[in-house]
Every structure is written in C-alpha cells, then in structure tokens.
Amino acid sequence: MTTPSSTGAVGQVRRxxxxxxxxxxxxxxxxxxxxxxxxxxxxxxxxxxxxVGVHAIDLDxxxxxxxxxxxxxxxxxxxxxxxAHGLNGLRNVLSDYIHPAWARRAANILLLAGWLIxxxxxxxxxxxxxxxx
Amino acid sequence: xxxxxxxxxxxxxxxxxxGQWAYLLHRITGLGTLLFLTVHILDTSTVYFxxxxxxxxxxxxxxxxxxxxxxxxxxxxxxxxxxxxxxxLFDLFPRFWNESRQRNAFRWVLGAxxxxxxxxxxxxxxxxxxxxxxxx
Numbered sequence: 001m002t003t004p005s006s007t008g009a010v011g012q013v014r015r016x017x018x019x020x021x022x023x024x025x026x027x028x029x030x031x032x033x034x035x036x037x038x039x040x041x042x043x044x045x046x047x048x049x050x051x052v053g054v055h056a057i058d059l060d061x062x063x064x065x066x067x068x069x070x071x072x073x074x075x076x077x078x079x080x081x082x083x084a085h086g087l088n089g090l091r092n093v094l095s096d097y098i099h100p101a102w103a104r105r106a107a108n109i110l111l112l113a114g115w116l117i118x119x120x121x122x123x124x125x126x127x128x129x130x131x132x133x
Numbered sequence: 134x135x136x137x138x139x140x141x142x143x144x145x146x147x148x149x150x151x152g153q154w155a156y157l158l159h160r161i162t163g164l165g166t167l168l169f170l171t172v173h174i175l176d177t178s179t180v181y182f183x184x185x186x187x188x189x190x191x192x193x194x195x196x197x198x199x200x201x202x203x204x205x206x207x208x209x210x211x212x213x214x215x216x217x218x219x220x221x222l223f224d225l226f227p228r229f230w231n232e233s234r235q236r237n238a239f240r241w242v243l244g245a246x247x248x249x250x251x252x253x254x255x256x257x258x259x260x261x262x263x264x265x266x267x268x269x
Contacts, residue, residue, distance in 0.1 A: 031221040038214045045210055049203055050253045053260045054194045059187055062180050079174065086167035093160060118174055125178035133184035 026088055033085045040078050063130035072126055079122045087115045151239040159216050162209035169206055200261045207253050212246040 018024055048057065065071050094107050149156075176190040193199060219238050223230050263269040 031224055034214075034217040035221050038218060041210055042214060045207055046253070049207055050256050053257070053264075054191065054200065054203070055260065055264045057191060059180060059184060062177070062187075082170055083174065086163070086170055089163050090167055093164065118171060121178045121182075122174040125181035128181040130180045131184050133188070 030085060030088060033081050037081055037085060040074075041082055044074075044078055059130055059133065066126070066129050075126050076123060079119060079126065083115065083119055083122070087111050151236045155216055155219075155239045155242070158212060159220075162213040162216075165209045166206065166213060195264070197261065197265050200257070200265065204254050204257050204261075207257065208246065208250045211249045211253075212243070215242045215246045215249070218242075 052061070066075075091108065091111050094111075095104060098104050098107055176187070179186040179190060194203070216239075219242050223235070223238070
C-alpha cells in the first residue's frame with residue numbers, strides 16, 4: 001500500500017508517501033480525536049466519578065446538570081468523539097483477527113450500524129432531557 | 134476461538150519489552166473503556182426513555198463490585214489517554230522517534246498514569262468505604 005520514496009541512513013526519518021484513503025483519514029482522525037478526548041473525557045471523569053461520585057448522582061442531578069446548555073453541548077461532543085474513537089479502535093482490533101474480506105465488511109457494517117443506533121439513542125436522550133418517572 | 138487464543142498467548146509470551154507492554158495495555162484499557170462507554174450511553178439514555186429504570190442502574194453502580202470496577206475504569210481512561218498522547222506525539226512528529234526515547238516515553242507514561250490515578254483512587258476508595266461500609 002505504501003511505497004518508500006527514499007531510504008535514509010540509520011537514525012534518520014524514513015519518508016513514505018501515504019495515499020489519502022479512508023483508512024489514512026481514520027488513522028489521522030484517531031490521533032486528533034484522541035488528543036481532544038484527553039481534556040474532554042478526563043474532566044468528565046474527574047467531576048462525575050471522582051468529585052461528585054455515584055452516590056450523589058440521580059435523576060435530579062442529571063436534570064440540574066442539563067439545565068445548563070453548555071453541559072449538554074459538552075456531553076454531545078463527548079458522545080460523538082468518544083464513541084466514534086472507541087468503535088474505530090474496536091474495528092482496528094478486529095481487523096487483526098478477522099481476515100477474509102467478506103467478514104471484515106460484515107464487521108464494518110455491524111460496527112457502523114451499532115455506532116449510528118447507539119449514538120442516536122444517546123443524542124435523543126441528551127437533547128430530550130430528563131423526564132419525570 | 135483459537136483465532137483469539139493464539140494471538141493472546143503469543144502477546145503474553147512475546148518478549149517485546151516496553152513497546153509490547155504499551156501496546157497490550159493500550160488495547161486492554163481501550164476495549165475495557167469502550168465496553169463501559171457503550172453501557173454508559175445506554176444507561177444514561179434511560180433518563181429520557183425509561184426514567185424509572187435510571188434509579189436501578191445507579192443503584193447497581195453504587196454496589197461495591199461496580200465501585201471497584203469504577204476505580205479500575207479510571208486507571209484505564211488515564212493510561213489510555215497518556216499512552217495515546219505518546220502515540221500521537223511520536224506519530225505526528227516522527228523526528229522525535231528513536232528506540233531509547235520510545236522506551237523512556239513508555240516509562241514516563243506509566244508513571245504519569247499512576248501518579249494521576251492515585252489521588253483519584255484514594256478519593257473513590259474513600260467514597261466506597263464511607264457509603265458502603267460506614268453507612269454514610
């Protein structure tokens with residue numbers, strides 16, 4: 001897939017021309033979304049898991065948090081970036097174990113469908129907000 | 134199942150040192166975090182779809198095994214983030230790449246993840262003891 005255009009001496013960076021395929025874009029996107037997820041996911045974990053804690057979390061707490069539009073936008077961003085990053089990571093792992101082209105295609109379709117459905121469920125909940133039980 | 138067992142056994146036996154450990158830990162922490170994330174999106178969604186179910190989900194998360202799992206989860210998120218930052222930095226700036234730097238970087242990554250995790254684990258462990266064993 002990639003062809004070395006020049007081979008440098010030991011210790012030098014070997015330059016290769018990488019074709020701009022979807023696979024390359026996904027590879028680059030994993031780096032950028034990963035770096036973005038460090039503040040995004042860590043702040044979420046620090047507040048909800050460490051500082052607030054699961055014993056203080058209930059329907060009222062979620063409603064109180066989502067009363068601020070900023071936190072809804074934050075949660076939508078987290079949902080979009082974290083779940084896409086995670087499922088693409090799973091796709092990469094599976095490609096190490098699944099070799100036939102048809103099986104990879106089937107796995108990709110399942111992952112894409114799962115991503116769309118679960119992301120949609122999450123997005124509807126964040127936009128719809130907390131309802132009375 | 135052999136297609137999964139063979140690479141796993143190979144991964145444990147292969148003497149790839151720091152690079153191999155970094156890779157193996159990155160996969161395990163990533164897959165673990167994804168498993169929880171999927172469940173977490175769905176359980177949080179109940180606040181809109183089936184609000185009465187949300188209290189049951191939270192009650193489960195408040196149990197001791199789940200709170201211990203939560204402490205492990207926070208380590209997974211911290212290690213996957215710090216190691217991911219190492220990968221992104223070396224991939225986006227390949228001029229920094231060399232073997233000894235890679236080895237050192239992994240040790241710093243593991244150290245940083247543990248240093249970040251310890252205070253979080255302390256606070257979460259304290260919350261677990263206070264709520265589940267001291268009746269607070």
